[in-house]
Amino acid sequence: MNRKIVIVDYGMGNLHSLKRIVSSHNIPVTISNKASELLTATHLILPGVGHFGQAMEQLKRNELIEVLNYLALEEKRSILGICLGMQLMTSFSEEGDCEGLGWFKCKTINLQAYTEPSIKIPHLGWNTLTVKNDHKILADISASDEMYFVHGFGVVEAMEEEVLCTTSYGIEFVSGLCRNHLIGLQFHPEKSHGNGQGILSNFINSCIVHE
């Protein structure tokens, strides 16, 4: 099956830089909010910047929830959620007190409420990953490699075997989720120089394509 990447456009976030970086792999990349287009992808990227509740609204408005659930759970296509995109894969977020897609049974909390007042929220800047479960997506990433984070809400209480990596900032939160073809990353690989580009390459090249 020929690979094809579709970046899901639901009106939240910057898709340009992401498209540019994944385009360097000589694999067709499109940005789309159409279910018919999403169905043609082997690899989907669910990006996102902004408010969780509004993002779920946008997905509903674009009638994308059903097709995303079908691709993720029935078709088992490779899907990468980035930042808010990862949070949308969880069951629930305190941002808007809103249900998510629920692919990962865990929740997204307001970091402000769980950290000391001296810890400035949003978590903004470069931080490292502690890898918890081996997955091809983080091959070559070492404990000192820094990734770019910008988020005020974070994922906690994930099932141990689904935690790809964690990061510490006031509390230890889940900075990566994985279950076979489904991956979520709290940081922005597309903004994290060479380390991040390596992660995107791994997603495109190594993650299993399910026919």
Place this chain on the structure above:
Amino acid sequence: MYRPRIIPCLLLQGQGLVKTIKFSSPTYIGDPMHAVHLFNEYKADELLLLDINASIENRCISIDLVREIGEEANMPFSVGGGISTIDQIQQLIEVGAERVVLGSIAAVNPAFVREASQRFGRSTIVVCIDVKRTFLGKQKLVYQNAKKTANTDIFQFAKQMEAYGAGELLIQSVDRDGTFMGLDQELLFEITRQLSIPITGIGGLSSTDEIKQAHHTLNLNGYGAGSLFVFQGKNRGVLINYPSSEELKLLF
């Protein structure tokens, strides 16, 4: 481990990059795309691009230029200059800006910050507070490239911006801009102590060693500089520079 960002601050005038001293006498220093390319090579933590005349000329930073930067930059970047509508923010994010910087609009119409934060989320909205000291040492909020002074208390304004949903404040000292005389540590310390959102200090940074020393007391989330990263030494010969990854890790 978390470490704060070291942020080159690039000023746009028209299509060119300039560097100012105390917000005046802009000197042309080169082409913005060339600088972005070099900061890519240096793996800079983040870039800040501000169009210094946009608010005075009642226009927004060029979307086309931001698109070009978005196509080049491998690092996050924030843009500012004359942003005053939700639609402009939408466009700037779509073409690749990670975050937008609200300056004059925040001073003139603080409620806009709340509207923008509700629409795009706290993480996307940065408010830049330009501070100028009067000759008696009182800190004043200035805007429109420091041409106008607001009658607002700096600390109250900063807290209002936090309450309205700013995800970060850039605190920029007009008096120290381009002078290499060091950050306004007293002001930065007091602001970061009173707020719970990230603070980046800009204006006067003299060396990366100063960051190392200042960070012990200030513990800011970002340290920004223009002259330090575009000039070589104090004779202001243009040389784009940035600490290496190893040097950065030694700073904190």
